[in-house]
Amino acid sequence: MKEPLFGAFDGAKPDEHYVGPIQRIDAPMRHYPRGEAVDFVVVGVGSAGGVLIQRLAKAGFSVVGLEAGPFWDTERDWVSDEAGSHGLYWNDLRIIGGSDPLALGANNSGKGVGGGSVHWAGFTPRLHPSDFRVRSDDGVAVDWPISYDDLKPYYELMEREIPVAGPTYYPWGDPHGYSYAPHPLGGVSQTLVRGCTRLGIPVVAGGPVAINSGSHGSRPHCIYRGFCIQGCKVGAKQSTLVSHVPDAIRHGAELRDKCMVARINLGKDGRVTGVTYYDEHGQEQEQRASVVIVSGYAIETPRLLLNSACPGFEQGLANSSGTLGKYLMAQIGNVVFGRFDDLVRMYKAPPANALTEEFYETDPRNDFVRGYAIQTVGPLPISFAQHMMVAQGAWGWGLRRTMMDYNHWSALGVLGEILPWEDNTVTLADVRDGFGLPVARVTFNLHENDHKIAQAGVQKTEEIMRAAGATEVTQEPRYAHLVGGARMGADASDSVVNSFGRTWDIPNLYVCDGSILPTQGSANPGLTIQALAARTADYLISERENAAAPTAATRIPVRYSLSPSEVAGRGMPRLKSRRPTTFGAGALGPGSRG
Amino acid sequence: MKTHDTRSQSSQSSQSGQSGQASQMSQQGDAERIGGVEVERLPRDPRTGQALAPRMQPGYYPGFSTLSQQSFWDEATRAVVLKRVNQPPPITFFDADEARVMQTVCDRVLPQDDRAPDRRIPILNTIDERLASGRINGYRYADMPPDPQAYRLAIKGIEAIAQSMGATTFTELNLRQQDLTLKSLHDGHPIAGDEYWRQMNARRFWLMLVSDCAGAYYAHPWAWDEIGFGGPAYPRGYMRLRDGQPEPWEKVEHRYEWEAPPESLSDTMESLSDTPEASSFTPGTH
Ligand SMILES: Cc1cc2nc3c(=O)[nH]c(=O)nc-3n(C[C@H](O)[C@H](O)[C@H](O)COP(=O)(O)OP(=O)(O)OC[C@H]3O[C@@H](n4cnc5c(N)ncnc54)[C@H](O)[C@@H]3O)c2cc1C
Numbered sequence: 024m025k026e027p028l029f030g031a032f033d034g035a036k037p038d039e040h041y042v043g044p045i046q047r048i049d050a051p052m053r054h055y056p057r058g059e060a061v062d063f064v065v066v067g068v069g070s071a072g073g074v075l076i077q078r079l080a081k082a083g084f085s086v087v088g089l090e091a092g093p094f095w096d097t098e099r100d101w102v103s104d105e106a107g108s109h110g111l112y113w114n115d116l117r118i119i120g121g122s123d124p125l126a127l128g129a130n131n132s133g134k135g136v137g138g139g140s141v142h143w144a145g146f147t148p149r150l151h152p153s154d155f156r157v158r159s160d161d162g163v164a165v166d167w168p169i170s171y172d173d174l175k176p177y178y179e180l181m182e183r184e185i186p187v188a189g190p191t192y193y194p195w196g197d198p199h200g201y202s203y204a205p206h207p208l209g210g211v212s213q214t215l216v217r218g219c220t221r222l223g224i225p226v227v228a229g230g231p232v233a234i235n236s237g238s239h240g241s242r243p244h245c246i247y248r249g250f251c252i253q254g255c256k257v258g259a260k261q262s263t264l265v266s267h268v269p270d271a272i273r274h275g276a277e278l279r280d281k282c283m284v285a286r287i288n289l290g291k292d293g294r295v296t297g298v299t300y301y302d303e304h305g306q307e308q309e310q311r312a313s314v315v316i317v318s319g320y321a322i323e324t325p326r327l328l329l330n331s332a333c334p335g336f337e338q339g340l341a342n343s344s345g346t347l348g349k350y351l352m353a354q355i356g357n358v359v360f361g362r363f364d365d366l367v368r369m370y371k372a373p374p375a376n377a378l379t380e381e382f383y384e385t386d387p388r389n390d391f392v393r394g395y396a397i398q399t400v401g402p403l404p405i406s407f408a409q410h411m412m413v414a415q416g417a418w419g420w421g422l423r424r425t426m427m428d429y430n431h432w433s434a435l436g437v438l439g440e441i442l443p444w445e446d447n448t449v450t451l452a453d454v455r456d457g458f459g460l461p462v463a464r465v466t467f468n469l470h471e472n473d474h475k476i477a478q479a480g481v482q483k484t485e486e487i488m489r490a491a492g493a494t495e496v497t498q499e500p501r502y503a504h505l506v507g508g509a510r511m512g513a514d515a516s517d518s519v520v521n522s523f524g525r526t527w528d529i530p531n532l533y534v535c536d537g538s539i540l541p542t543q544g545s546a547n548p549g550l551t552i553q554a555l556a557a558r559t560a561d562y563l564i565s566e567r568e569n570a571a572a573p574t575a576a577t578r579i580p581v582r583y584s585l586s587p588s589e590v591a592g593r594g595m596p597r598l599k600s601r602r603p604t605t606f607g608a609g610a611l612g613p614g615s616r617g
Numbered sequence: 618m619k620t621h622d623t624r625s626q627s628s629q630s631s632q633s634g635q636s637g638q639a640s641q642m643s644q645q646g647d648a649e650r651i652g653g654v655e656v657e658r659l660p661r662d663p664r665t666g667q668a669l670a671p672r673m674q675p676g677y678y679p680g681f682s683t684l685s686q687q688s689f690w691d692e693a694t695r696a697v698v699l700k701r702v703n704q705p706p707p708i709t710f711f712d713a714d715e716a717r718v719m720q721t722v723c724d725r726v727l728p729q730d731d732r733a734p735d736r737r738i739p740i741l742n743t744i745d746e747r748l749a750s751g752r753i754n755g756y757r758y759a760d761m762p763p764d765p766q767a768y769r770l771a772i773k774g775i776e777a778i779a780q781s782m783g784a785t786t787f788t789e790l791n792l793r794q795q796d797l798t799l800k801s802l803h804d805g806h807p808i809a810g811d812e813y814w815r816q817m818n819a820r821r822f823w824l825m826l827v828s829d830c831a832g833a834y835y836a837h838p839w840a841w842d843e844i845g846f847g848g849p850a851y852p853r854g855y856m857r858l859r860d861g862q863p864e865p866w867e868k869v870e871h872r873y874e875w876e877a878p879p880e881s882l883s884d885t886m887e888s889l890s891d892t893p894e895a896s897s898f899t900p901g902t903h
C-alpha cells in the first residue's frame with residue numbers, strides 16, 4: 024500500500040479540541056458560577072445562535088449558550104462518510120402531517136454546536152429587494168417590517184465573516200460581488216452551465232457559497248471532496264462552529280453543550296427571568312439571565328415557546344397575537360436528475376457551486392407570483408439511491424442497475440418560494456420526548472401558487488438538463504429549509520417579534536433564527552439568518568448601552584468592530600449599484616475598504 | 618425488547634454475507650448452480666441468454682478498490698468504515714422467524730445474487746441494529762406507527778400475502794411470487810393482509826424499507842467499488858473535478874451488458890414521484 028504524502032494522518036489529539044485540522048479552541052472556556060445571573064442566555068448555538076454569542080461576548084457581556092447537541096471536535100467526531108454522519112442531524116422525534124408532510128431529520132435541522140450550518144450545503148445568496156415587499160408588489164403574504172437596505176450592510180458583513188466565495192459580479196437582486204474567488208466547476212456545475220448557456224439563460228458558477236477558496240484565518244481552503252452536507256472536516260465550509268464560536272469563547276462566552284432547554288421562566292413583573300434546562304446528566308438546572316434569546320430553529324423555537332405556556336400566556340409564551348407556530352414555510356426543493364452518456368462523477372467538488380436566479384422574480388407572463396432558483400446539488404451514493412427509489416421507482420435489480428450508472432448522473436435542485444400560510448404550523452403533539460416534553464407536530468399543506476411554482480421550476484430545470492445533453496431525465500418532489508413560525512412584523516397583532524427579534528409581549532425575550540422570517544424568497548436562508556443575527560446583536564448592544572430609552576432605537580449603528588479578528592482587512596468589491604442605497608454609511612465599514 | 622440467541626445466525630452473516638444463506642436454504646439442493654448460486658437467480662447476458670457467473674466485484678470498474686486507499690483516510694473515518702466491513706452487528710431485534718422472512722425480503726429488495734457468496738454486503742444486520750437501538754430519522758408520519766412496530770406489522774402483512782398465495786411463509790414462495798408481493802407494496806396496494814396494512818400506509822413502509830436497504834448496501838466500500846464512487850476523501854481531496862475524469866487512483870469505466878434474472882420483476886421501474894408519499898424519505902440536498 025502506498026504511503027500518504029505527508030505520512031499517516033494524525034487524527035484527534037487528547038486534551039485538545041479541534042474544529043478543523045488546524046484550528047484549535049485556543050482559550051480555556053469561561054465558566055459562570057451556577058446560580059449566578061448572566062446578561063444573556065442564548066438557547067441553541069446554531070446558525071443564528073453562533074453569530075449572536077460571538078458578538079455579545081466580544082462586546083463584553085456575560086453570555087451563556089445552551090446547546091442541546093454536542094460541542095463537536097471535528098477530528099474525533101466527524102467522518103468522511105455518508106452513513107457515519109447520521110448524528111449531525113436533529114433525529115429526535117417529531118410528528119409530521121398535513122396534505123404534504125415535510126420529511127425532517129437529515130433533510131432539515133442540525134443538533135450540536137453550529138446547528139444546521141454544520142450540514143448545510145453552503146449556498147449563500149442574498150434575498151432580493153423585492154422579497155421585502157411581496158404584499159405591496161404582488162398582493163400576497165406580508166411585507167417585511169424592514170427593507171433590503173436595512174439588511175444590506177449585514178449581508179456585506181457576514182459575507183466577509185463567513186467568508187463567501189463567488190463571482191466578482193453577481194447579477195440578480197441587488198447586484199454585488201464577492202471578495203473570495205469563485206470555485207472551479209465540478210461535473211454537476213458543468214451540466215448547469217452548459218444547459219443554461221445553450222438556452223441563453225444567465226448562470227453563475229463557483230459561488231456564492233460559504234466555502235473558502237483561499238485559506239481564511241486558521242481555516243484551510245476547500246479540497247473538493249464533496250462531503251459538505253456531512254459536515255466539512257476540512258473547515259473550509261463555514262459553520263458557526265468554525266467561523267464564530269472560537270472567537271466567542273476567546274471573548275468569554277460560555278457554551279454548555281448537551282443541555283436541552285425545557286422552558287423559559289416568566290417573572291411576576293412580566294419579564295422573563297431565565298430558562299430551565301436538562302444538563303448532560305439529565306439533571307434539571309436553571310440559568311437566570313437579564314435577556315433570553317431563543318435560537319432553536321423554526322421547529323424547536325415555537326415548540327419551546329409553546330411548552331413555556333404559563334398563566335397569562337396560556338396559548339404559549341409571547342403568543343398574544345395567536346401567530347406563534349403559524350406561517351411556517353419550507354422551500355420547494357424538487358431535484359431533477361439527468362443521465363449522460365459521458366461520465367459526470369457528481370461526488371466531486373462541493374455540491375453547492377452554480378446557480379441561476381433568472382426565474383426568481385414575479386413574471387407577469389406566469390399564472391403565479393414569485394418564482395424559483397435553480398442550483399447544483401450532488402447527492403452521494405446512499406442519498407442518490409434514496410432519490411432514485413422515488414424518481415424512478417427503482418428497487419431490486421433496477422436499483423442496482425441505476426446505481427452502477429451513478430457516475431453518469433447529474434442532479435439539479437429547484438429552489439422555489441412557498442408563501443406563508445396560516446395552516447402550515449408547528450403545534451404540540453400528544454407524544455413526549457425523553458425529558459417528558461411534548462414534541463413538535465409539523466403540519467404542512469401546499470397551496471395553489473406553491474404547486475404552480477414547483478411545476479414551472481421542474482419544467483424549466485428539466486429543459487436545462489436536456490439542453491445540457493441528458494438522454495434520460497427524471498425528478499423527485501421534495502422540500503428544503505424550514506423558516507417562519509415566530510414571524511417578525513410591524514404590528515403586534517399579527518406577528519410574534521419586531522424586526523430586531525424582540526417579542527412584542529415580553530421586553531426581555533427575543534427570538535433570533537430562521538423562525539422570524541415573514542417570507543423567504545427563493546434564496547437559501549442561511550446567510551439571511553446570520554445577517555439578521557448580527558443585526559439583533561447590534562440592537563441588543565445598543566439597547567444595553569442606551570438603557571435610558573431602550574425601545575426607541577429603530578436605526579442602530581452597524582458594529583464592524585465586532586467581526587472576528589481574521590476578517591480585518593478583507594475587502595468587498597464595490598459595484599455601482601443600480602439602486603441607490605439609503606444606508607450609505609453601511610457601505611464604508613472599516614473592513615470594507617480592503 | 619426480545620432477546621434470543623441469534624449468535625449462530627449473526628456469525629454466519631458476518632463470515633459469508635448472509636444473503637446467500639437464506640436464499641439457498643429456501644430452495645431444494647438439486648437446483649443447478651454456478652459459482653454456488655442457483656442459475657435462476659443469476660443475471661443474464663442479453664446476447665446469449667446465458668447466466669452470468671457471480672463476480673467478486675460486479676459493476677463497471679474492475680480492479681477499483683476504495684479500501685486500498687485507506688491509509689489516505691483520516692483516523693475517525695477509517696475506524697467507522699472498517700468496523701462496518703469487519704464487524705456487522707448481531708441480530709437482536711428480529712426473532713428467528715422474523716429474521717428469516719426479513720432476510721429474504723432484503724434479498725429481493727437489494728438482490729446480490731451476482732455477487733460471489735463471500736462478497737455480499739450484510740443488510741439485515743444494519744436494519745436490525747437501527748431498530749434495536751431505537752435510532753430514527755427525526756420524524757414520524759402521523760399515519761405511521763413507530764419504526765420498530767412498522768417492521769413487525771409489515772412482516773405479518775407480508776406473511777399474510779404469502780398465505781393468500783398458498784404458501785405457509787414468504788420464504789417458500791418462488792422468486793416471481795416474492796417479487797409480486799413486494800411490488801404490491803411499491804404500488805401501495807398490498808395483495809392481502811388488510812388487517813395489518815390498514816394500520817399503516819403500505820407505500821410509506823415500502824419507502825422506509827428500500828431506504829434502509831439502500832442505506833446499508835451503499836454504505837459499504839464494496840458497493841462503492843461497484844459503482845465507481847471514490848469513497849472517503851479527507852485529507853487528500855480530489856483534484857480532477859471536470860468531465861468525469863478519474864483521479865490517478867480511480868479507475869476508468871468498462872461496461873458490460875446484463876439483464877435481470879427472467880423471474881424477477883424489479884428491473885422495470887415505475888416512478889413514484891406523482892404519488893402522495895413521494896417525498897416521504899427524501900435525503901437533504903441544498
Ligand atoms: C442538507 C441541508 C442542506 C442545506 N443547505 C443550505 C444551503 O446551501 N444554504 C442555506 O442557506 N441553507 C441551507 N440549509 C438550511 C440551513 O441549514 C438552516 O436554514 C439554518 O441552519 C437554520 O438556522 P437556525 O439558526 O434557524 O437553526 P439551527 O442552525 O438549526 O440552530 C438551532 C440550534 O438550536 C439547538 N436547539 C434547538 N432547541 C433547543 C433547546 N430546546 N435547547 C437547546 N438547544 C436547542 C439545536 O440543537 C441547533 O443546534 C440546509 C439544510 C440542510 C438540512
Ligand code: SF4
Nearest residue numbers: 245246248249251255
Ligand atoms: S467540498 Fe470543500 S467545503 Fe465541501 S466538504 Fe469538501 S472541503 Fe469542505
